[in-house]
Amino acid sequence: MFQLGEMMINEMYKGDWAISYNKLCKGSHSLSDDTVIADKISSHTGLLSTIFMMDTRVTTNISKADGTKPIGAKASSEIVETVLKQGNEYIGEITVAEKKCIEKYIPLKDKTGQTIGMWAIGFEKKVSVRQIADLRKAISQISILAILVAFGAFLFLSVKFVSDIRNYNVCLSTRVSEESSY
Numbered sequence: 001m002f003q004l005g006e007m008m009i010n011e012m013y014k015g016d017w018a019i020s021y022n023k024l025c026k027g028s029h030s031l032s033d034d035t036v037i038a039d040k041i042s043s044h045t046g047l048l049s050t051i052f053m054m055d056t057r058v059t060t061n062i063s064k065a066d067g068t069k070p071i072g073a074k075a076s077s078e079i080v081e082t083v084l085k086q087g088n089e090y091i092g093e094i095t096v097a098e099k100k101c102i103e104k105y106i107p108l109k110d111k112t113g114q115t116i117g118m119w120a121i122g123f124e125k126k127v128s129v130r131q132i133a134d135l136r137k138a139i140s141q142i143s144i145l146a147i148l149v150a151f152g153a154f155l156f157l158s159v160k161f162v163s164d165i166r167n168y169n170v171c172l173s174t175r176v177s178e179e180s181s182y
Contacts, residue, residue: 005041005049005121012037016111024053024108024117032058033071041121048101051108052118055080062096070096075105075118083107083118099124 015027023032031037031051038049038061050060055075063069073096075083082090083105090105103122107115 004045005047005119008041008044009037009119012040017108017116018110019053019116024051024058035059035061035069045121046123048096048103048120048122048124050096050103050120052120054117055084058117060096062099062101065098079105079118084115087115 009026013026013029013031015025015029018025020030023030025031032053038051038059041047041049042061048060048062050057050062052058052075057071057073057075060069060071076094079090079092079094082088084107087107087109089107091103093100093102095101096103101122101124103120105118105120108117108119110116
């Protein structure tokens, strides 16, 4: 899913990442306060998406309970250390707008290779817990159905096998009776 979001960003906004006039830009387009790409990524993947200029959230599709977006919020020091300072990806559980989320952060680099921001993509934890529970339920139902079908097939084949043995015995005993009468 991450690659799909990245492809969407690169398709919508051509060019390099840059900070221009204190705004995060992709090519000539400023992403600061522009939720179009975050909303589009969400509608195509179902994932949460946030873009940071350095450690500050400039766009997101995450909403607070009152409907506002936490634009301007800062990333945690652990994420800043891993992504911005070390240039590594970070995957972990975080809380955004009172929602527990599992998110992956990647560094955004300008054309010189300097890290100038981050892109986070993830999902709300309670949604994944519900999906896992639904998946377990479906697997259990399919397993029970498979066991019932296997048991039914076993019964059918057992009855058929016993019936064939009886018919073979009857056939043999009839043949033996016919041969002994000669």
